[in-house]
Amino acid sequence: MADAPTPTLRLLSANIQAGSSTRAYRDYVTRSWSHVLPSGKRLNLDSLAELASNYDLVGLQESDPGSLRSGFTNQADYLAERAHFPFWSHQPNRRISRIAGSGNALLSRLQPTDLLDYALPGRIAGRGVLLASFGEGADAWQLAITHLSLGVKSRQLQLGFLAELLADSPRLVLMGDFNCDFDAPEMRALYRGTSLEPPPHRIATFPSWAPQRGLDHVLVGGFKVLDYKAVPAAGSDHMAVGVELLPK
Template identity: 60%
Template structure:
């Protein structure tokens, strides 16, 4: 089987806000709900990183609320990063001031897009699925942002496992809010072909990474290498990048 190489990126962009130390969560909390700060400048920096990749999964992208100056940040990054295809899944609204979404940027044309709300004690989480190609060589990319609570994460991972159970070529990436060795992750690896990564890359907090809670997981039929972390401007998470080999028939421009 002929293969094609592509570069993937997963990034929690914190809606273009800046967090450089723990105290900023309190002293700069206004930036998460107000249209202030250099958010477009932050997005331009993220777009440069994203543009070096073929497919990008975003978490905490504002879909166009007051805090982003009514800018759809996924669309903005698609235009600035040189992506012909983009989609998003608004899934959490914070009053009338802010909203949050999962997003997908791609230089290849997906054959289908779907999204699902995730179960949990508090609503507002989701998983976004993009399908590339057809048949046995098709590739599924899933982008998710999981809950902080272990019980909610367990139900969310069980739901995602059902969606991806029959997929031979699949990637699940996003902010999991937990490390790979947590008990709730076992369901995902048991019920799908997704595999634990060969190495752990710490992504949080971005200014002194100590926890590997952002992941790019691939199924056993896919080969990946060069897992690396990069700053996503001044988000509190580092972005994850990986090189992936996929069936040649899975992608089309």
């Protein structure tokens, strides 16, 4: 009898801009109210839930944990319920009083064996990494979700921290909004110190209405990449990144 085929994993990384809708640079000004008010976000979240339902694991960045701008709704919880994910976790990293909050989040159809979160170093606090472990023994692997800083010096510190944190993981996925290209000079420490490799090809993810820059990535080690593509993520100013992986 032939062995059963090894199941693939479908993963999505999405900066959801707290459910806001941005379709042109002028919207940052004309729709600035959306950064403090909840109106219009529910429809975007429902569209995101429909997209997420096609994946096994979803990593979110700029997910609001519950503030005025989200209608005091934990957006990760809402998306997990709408897309029928049995497991979810949220790492709040930045809060502006009760007006706005932001963080990383995980939606998963697989039960994690462990969940940890870490604050990342940087000139301005408010960045972090959410680290989930799955499987046991030879099947064990880790998924890290992060959102790096805008400044090069802060990213250098953060990538050095991540390289040390993830150094001992032979099977690994790191996803998120890196705010730089995958071959930026500061990324070299990550490739040198971990099993992670650059993506199979370059995709543009920002701005979503006319993508020109590759800021969002899914980096893997110990997996074969079967599919790697940019995916529209409702009204967010970032495209999401969808991948299909096969364990090596």
